[in-house]
Structure formats: C-alpha cells, structure tokens
Amino acid sequence: MRDSEHQHGKRDISFQVNGRSVTVHAHAMERLLDVLRHELGLTGTKEGCGEGECGSCSVLLDGVLVNSCLVPVMQAQGSEVRTIESLSASGRLHALQQAFLECGGAQCGICTPGMILAACQLLDKNPRPNIDEIREWLSGNLCRCTGYTQILEAVEEAARRGATG
Amino acid sequence: MRANPAEYELVAPGTLSAVLTLLAEEPGGWLPIAGGTDVMVQYAAGKLAARRLVSIWNLEELRQIEVSGDEVRIGAGCTYTDLREHAVVSREFSLLASTARWTGGIANQNRGTLGGNIVNASPAADSLPALLAYDADLLLVSARGERRLPYGTFHLDYRKTLLSPDELIRAICLKRRFSGYYAHARKVGARTAQAISKVCLAALGKIASGVMADVRLAVGSVAPVPLRLSATERRVNGKRIDGALLKSAKEWASTEIRPIDDIRSTAEYRAAVTGNLVAEFLERLAETEAAR
Numbered sequence: 527m528r529d530s531e532h533q534h535g536k537r538d539i540s541f542q543v544n545g546r547s548v549t550v551h552a553h554a555m556e557r558l559l560d561v562l563r564h565e566l567g568l569t570g571t572k573e574g575c576g577e578g579e580c581g582s583c584s585v586l587l588d589g590v591l592v593n594s595c596l597v598p599v600m601q602a603q604g605s606e607v608r609t610i611e612s613l614s615a616s617g618r619l620h621a622l623q624q625a626f627l628e629c630g631g632a633q634c635g636i637c638t639p640g641m642i643l644a645a646c647q648l649l650d651k652n653p654r655p656n657i658d659e660i661r662e663w664l665s666g667n668l669c670r671c672t673g674y675t676q677i678l679e680a681v682e683e684a685a686r687r688g689a690t691g
Numbered sequence: 692m693r694a695n696p697a698e699y700e701l702v703a704p705g706t707l708s709a710v711l712t713l714l715a716e717e718p719g720g721w722l723p724i725a726g727g728t729d730v731m732v733q734y735a736a737g738k739l740a741a742r743r744l745v746s747i748w749n750l751e752e753l754r755q756i757e758v759s760g761d762e763v764r765i766g767a768g769c770t771y772t773d774l775r776e777h778a779v780v781s782r783e784f785s786l787l788a789s790t791a792r793w794t795g796g797i798a799n800q801n802r803g804t805l806g807g808n809i810v811n812a813s814p815a816a817d818s819l820p821a822l823l824a825y826d827a828d829l830l831l832v833s834a835r836g837e838r839r840l841p842y843g844t845f846h847l848d849y850r851k852t853l854l855s856p857d858e859l860i861r862a863i864c865l866k867r868r869f870s871g872y873y874a875h876a877r878k879v880g881a882r883t884a885q886a887i888s889k890v891c892l893a894a895l896g897k898i899a900s901g902v903m904a905d906v907r908l909a910v911g912s913v914a915p916v917p918l919r920l921s922a923t924e925r926r927v928n929g930k931r932i933d934g935a936l937l938k939s940a941k942e943w944a945s946t947e948i949r950p951i952d953d954i955r956s957t958a959e960y961r962a963a964v965t966g967n968l969v970a971e972f973l974e975r976l977a978e979t980e981a982a983r
Binding site: 552553554555556557576577578579581584590591592593595596597598600601603644647662663665666667668 | 694696697699700701702703724726727728731732734735736744746748772792795796797798799801802882883884885
C-alpha cells in the first residue's frame with residue numbers, strides 16, 4: 527500500500543508571489559491559503575472561517591481579490607499572487623496601512639490584511655470611491671472589533687491622500 | 692473534519708474539448724470545479740464526495756459574453772463580476788446584474804460563476820430567479836454534441852438537474868426582448884452581502900391599456916428549486932392593480948410556494964414575505980405606469 531501522503535503525488539506548481547517566482551511542491555488541491563502560510567511562510571494572510579464568508583484570507587490573484595481558502599493551489603499555476611507582505615516597501619508603510627494605523631482601523635488585526643487588500647483592489651479600479659462604494663467593496667470582509675467605522679474612515683483617508691492599489 | 696489534500700486529484704486540461712473528452716471517457720468520474728466558491732467549501736468541511744476534480748476555471752471558451760442581434764449568450768464560466776461589468780447585461784438584464792451584485796461579496800463575485808451556481812442548484816441562489824424571469828435557455832455541451840433546453844426545465848428536484856455526467860453548461864442564452872419591462876429584484880436576508888437569502892424575488896412586467904401584461908415572478912429559497920410563480924402570474928395578468936388585487940396577489944403567491952423551516956428562516960415567515968415582495972413589485976409597477 528502506498529503512503530497516503532503520496533496517493534496522488536505532489537507536483538511542482540509555479541507562480542509569482544509578491545514579484546518573486548516560486549515553485550512549490552504540493553498537492554493540487556491544497557488551498558492557496560495553506561501554501562502561502564505553511565510553504566512560503568507568508569503568515570500575513572489569515573484564516574478565519576475557511577469557507578469564503580469572512581474575507582480574512584483575501585489575496586490578489588492576477589490583481590483580483592479572492593478568498594485564498596477557496597483557491598486550489600493548482601489554479602494559481604502561472605498566476606501572480608499579491609499578499610499583504612507586498613505592500614510596504616523599504617520599511618515604509620503603504621498609504622492604506624498608514625491610514626488604518628492612524629484611524630484605528632486595525633484592532634486585533636486578523637481581518638486587517640484582507641480589508642487592506644480589498645481596499646487595494648477598490649482603489650486600483652476607482653481611486654476616489656464614495657462611502658457607499660467602499661462599504662460595498664468591503665462587505666465580504668468581516669471585522670468583529672472595530673464596528674467598521676474606523677475601517678471605512680481609513681479607506682476614505684487613504685483615498686484622499688491619493689493612495690493607489 | 693478537514694479534508695486531506697493527498698486524497699484528492701485535480702487536473703487542468705486547459706481547453707473545453709480536453710475537459711469534455713475526459714468527462715466522456717469516464718462519465719461521473721470527475722467533478723468539474725470552476726471558481727471553487729461552492730466546491731471548496733464542501734471540500735474544506737470534508738464533505739466532498741468526489742475525489743477527482745477537473746478544473747474548468749477560466750477556460751476561454753466558457754468566459755465570453757457574446758451579443759448578437761436578438762440574443763445574449765453568457766459563457767457558463769463568466770463570473771458575477773463579469774456580469775456586473777458588462778454593459779449590455781447591465782442595461783437589458785438588470786435583474787441579473789443586480790442579483791450578481793449581492794451574490795456573496797466582491798471576492799466571491801470574482802470567482803463564482805453563473806454556470807457553477809446553476810449546476811450547484813441551490814434553491815437559495817440569488818441570481819437563478821432572474822434567469823427564470825427572462826425565460827433563459829441553457830446550452831449544454833458534451834463530447835456527443837450540444838443541446839439547448841429551457842432553463843425552467845433544468846431543475847428536477849432539490850439539487851437534481853437534467854445535466855448528464857459527461858456534460859457541462861456551455862452558455863446561458865437570453866433573448867433581448869425585455870428592455871421595455873419594469874424590472875424589480877429584492878433580497879431578504881440577514882444582510883445583503885454574503886448572507887444567504889431567506890427569500891429573493893426577481894420580477895418583470897408591463898402595463899398595457901391600464902392592465903398588467905406579461906408579469907413574470909420568480910422566487911428563490913421558498914421551494915426545492917428556484918420557482919416561477921406561474922399560477923399567480925396567470926391570475927394577475929390582464930387585471931388592473933388596486934388594493935383588492937394586491938391583497939389577493941399576496942395570498943396567491945404565498946400559497947404557490949413550498950417553503951420549509953430551516954436555519955435561516957421559517958416556512959411561515961417565507962410565505963408572508965413572498966406575498967409582501969410580490970405586492971411590493973406590483974405596487975411599483977403601478978407607480979411606474981402612473982409616472983409615465
């Protein structure tokens with residue numbers, strides 16, 4: 527009998543993460559979330575519900591917001607993944623991160639990476655969103671601490687400062 | 692119990708014909724997975740019976756929206772975001788565009804596909820009543836060829852459909868003849884995004900010579916399948932909208948559905964809300980006529 531670990535075998539799956547080419551040796555059905563956290567050590571991407579309801583595991587896949595708990599890693603083959611770790615550059619926070627910090631948009635921090643990446647895609651599509659657009663765009667990201675007001679203010683503030691995705 | 696990825700196989704042949712060949716070789720042996728918004732949830736919960744999956748995500752042949760003179764053909768692999776962003780869909784099929792907006796949140800709209808939702812066959816899916824209201828056709832494809840059938844005949848019973856194990860939905864076909872209709876969609880749920888509906892309504896109608904004409908009422912979450920309220924439609928068509936009619940329409944609609952008690956709501960509540968949603972639609976239809 528074969529070792530269950532190798533029933534269908536692992537394979538090499540290559541994609542870009544935060545501008546870097548990576549090849550992981552993984553089962554095709556492993557969740558992108560687990561590969562990011564456990565294989566690549568990118569623990570900024572959080573697991574909340576594990577069923578696409580809470581948005582904590584949001585990443586950008588080819589520039590598009592997705593729940594990484596619902597993406598089999600094989601479907602990321604050849605794609606470009608951006609996680610929260612890509613936002614700050616040479617020790618400087620991204621304008622969205624800075625605004626979350628200043629407005630109190632981050633408390634326990636579990637939803638924050640997903641919130642910021644969702645806001646990132648919004649600002650990428652629409653640099654000056656109104657409050658309703660921000661609310662709609664972040665509606666798939668749940669927060670149990672802030673009551674949302676400070677999060678919405680942070681995104682408005684970042685947009686005012688000309689933040690881009 | 693969480694699934695063990697080592698027990699699952701996932702292949703991505705990359706073209707529609709290669710996927711169809713695989714399905715034909717072993718009908719029922721492979722479960723198609725598109726954006727994973729339903730399949731991966733079952734997988735993560737350890738409840739996915741299929742062990743071998745074939746990826747149909749982003750197959751070019753399934754990701755087009757073709758607009759011709761009298762028809763719009765939406766590739767089954769188009770996402771809710773694709774629907775929201777398409778000019779002709781937004782303008783002429785607003786029930787579909789607006790229900791796409793409240794299906795899940797943005798991340799799920801970026802991955803969830805219309806074809807996937809149809810095959811997943813949840814009676815609570817927000818966008819499916821819109822397809823009933825527009826009398827959509829489905830184009831099914833297999834290695835044996837294509838067949839076209841009315842979407843209204845596709846769901847046989849709770850999560851049972853006419854799809855053969857070697858088939859995929861290729862496209863959803865909509866006739867471009869509804870621009871003159873008043874369109875109204877409503878979702879009643881704990882919240883708009885993410886939450887699954889307790890009741891959702893997609894409705895179309897016109898007023899001609901002061902009476903209702905071609906009223907179309909379709910509801911979700913109130914029967915084992917997405918449901919067209921054909922009996923209620925027959926009873927309202929040809930009538931003037933007044934207080935007595937609204938009262939009767941509520942009654943007709945709430946008795947035509949087959950709701951159940953479940954984790955989200957009760958049968959009694961669903962019956963009351965369905966009646967109210969239908970009455971609300973008819974009132975607005977009357978207002979649009981009065982405003983003309």
